[in-house]
Amino acid sequence: MSMRLRERVDERLGDPIWWNDVLQLAKTVLAAVAAWVVASSVLDVPQPFLAPWAALLVVHATVYRTFSKGTQQVAATVVAVLLATAVGETLGLSTTAITVLLVVALVLGSVPWLGAEATTIATTGLVVLTTGFDDDVMLISRLYDTAIGVGVGLLVNVIVWPPLRRRTAAQALDRIDDGIGELLLDMAAGLRDAAPDEDVAAWIDRTRDLDEDLDQAWALVRVAQESARMNPRRSARPMKNPKEWLGLLRRMEQAVAETRSLARTLGGQQAHRATWGEAFAVPWISMLRDTGQAASDADPAALLDVRRRLEEFSEDLRSTDRSPEWPIYGALIINLRNIVDAMGEVADANPIGGNRLPIRIPQRRA
The missing domain is CATH 1.20.120 (Four Helix Bundle (Hemerythrin (Met), subunit A))
Known part of the structure; x- marks a missing residue:
C-alpha cells in the first residue's frame, strides 16, 4: 500500500463522523433484517415483506426524527395498505386499478399532515395491490407486518447507540x-x-x-x-x-x-x-x-x-x-x-x- 493511500485510509479510519455514518448504515440494515426475522421466523407472518420496508422508513438520522417523521411515514404506509385493498376489491388487478391507485396516492401524499409522503403511499400501494389483497386476513397481515417493522426500527434506533450529530x-x-x-x-x-x-x-x-x-x-x-x-x-x-x-x-x-x-x-x-x-x-x-x-x-x-x-x-x-x-x-x-x-x-x-x-x-x- 502506497504511503499516500495509507494516509488517506488512516484519516478516514480516525474520523468519528465517518464512523457515525457507518454505524447509522449498520443500524438501518440491522433494523430491516431483524424486522424480517421477527415477522417471518418468530411470528410466522405470511409474505412479511412490509416489516423490513417499514423498519427502513423509521430509522432516521436522529431519535426525534425517528418518532416525528417516522409517524408520518407509518401513517402513509397504513393509508397505502388500506387504499390498495379498497382499489383491488373494487377494480381488481388491472391497468385501471393501478392508474386509480397512483392518482389517489399522489393526491393523498399532498396532504400536509402526511408530510408529503406521496412516493411512500404510491410505492407501498403498488406492492400491496400486485402481491395480494384478496381478503380481510391479508389486510390484517399487511398491517401486522407494518407494525412489526415500525416497532423493530424504533427499538434499534433508540437502543443501539442513538445518533448524536x-x-x-x-x-x-x-x-x-x-x-x-x-x-x-x-x-x-x-x-x-x-x-x-x-x-x-x-x-x-x-x-x-x-x-x-x-x-x-x-x-x-x-x-x-x-x-x-x-x-x-x-x-x-x-x-x-x-x-x-x-x-x-x-x-x-x-x-x-x-x-x-x-x-x-x-x-x-x-x-x-x-x-x-x-x-x-x-x-x-x-x-x-x-x-x-x-x-x-x-x-x-x-x-x-x-x-x-x-x-x-x-x-x-x-x-x-x-x-x-x-x-x-x-x-x-x-x-x-x-x-x-x-x-x-x-x-x-x-x-x-x-x-x-x-x-x-x-x-x-x-
Whole structure:
C-alpha cells in the first residue's frame, strides 16, 4: 500500500463522523433484517415483506426524527395498505386499478399532515395491490407486518447507540475558522506583493464562500440540537441548548463580514499600499498576517497579543501621523480589531470537535 493511500485510509479510519455514518448504515440494515426475522421466523407472518420496508422508513438520522417523521411515514404506509385493498376489491388487478391507485396516492401524499409522503403511499400501494389483497386476513397481515417493522426500527434506533450529530456540526465550525485564518494569511501575503484588483475580487468571493459554509454550519448545529431531543445518551444534554456554539457562529459571521469590509476597503482607489506609506503598511500587514496565523492555530494568546499591538499602533499613529490617508487607516484598523475580537472567542473555545479516534492501519514490521 502506497504511503499516500495509507494516509488517506488512516484519516478516514480516525474520523468519528465517518464512523457515525457507518454505524447509522449498520443500524438501518440491522433494523430491516431483524424486522424480517421477527415477522417471518418468530411470528410466522405470511409474505412479511412490509416489516423490513417499514423498519427502513423509521430509522432516521436522529431519535426525534425517528418518532416525528417516522409517524408520518407509518401513517402513509397504513393509508397505502388500506387504499390498495379498497382499489383491488373494487377494480381488481388491472391497468385501471393501478392508474386509480397512483392518482389517489399522489393526491393523498399532498396532504400536509402526511408530510408529503406521496412516493411512500404510491410505492407501498403498488406492492400491496400486485402481491395480494384478496381478503380481510391479508389486510390484517399487511398491517401486522407494518407494525412489526415500525416497532423493530424504533427499538434499534433508540437502543443501539442513538445518533448524536455533535461531531458533524463541530467539524463544520472548525473548518470555518480555519478558512478565515487562511484567507487573512493570503491577504497579508498579497498586500506584501502589492496585490492587484483581481486578488481583491477573489478575496471578496472567498468571503461569500465562507458565508455559504456558515449557512451549512447553522443547519448542522440545528440538526445536532435536534439529535439531542429524546436522546438517552448523557452526552446529549449539552446539545439540547447549544448556546456556546450559537455564539461562536455569530462571532464567525461577524469575522467574515469584517473581512469582506476590509477587502472592499483595500479595493478602493485610495487604499493601495503605495499611498499608505511604509510606516503604516509594514506593521499593519504584519498584524494582519499574525491574526490569520493565530486564527488558523486557534491561539487565543497570539490574538490577544495582536490586539495589544494594534492598540499601541493606533495610539502612535494618532499622536504622530497627520497623513490624509487617516480615513483608510481608521477603517483598516477597526476591521482588523473586530476580527481579532471575534476570533479570540472562537479560539478560546477550541478544540470544538474533540480528538480523532486512535484507529490506524497496523504497520508491517521489517
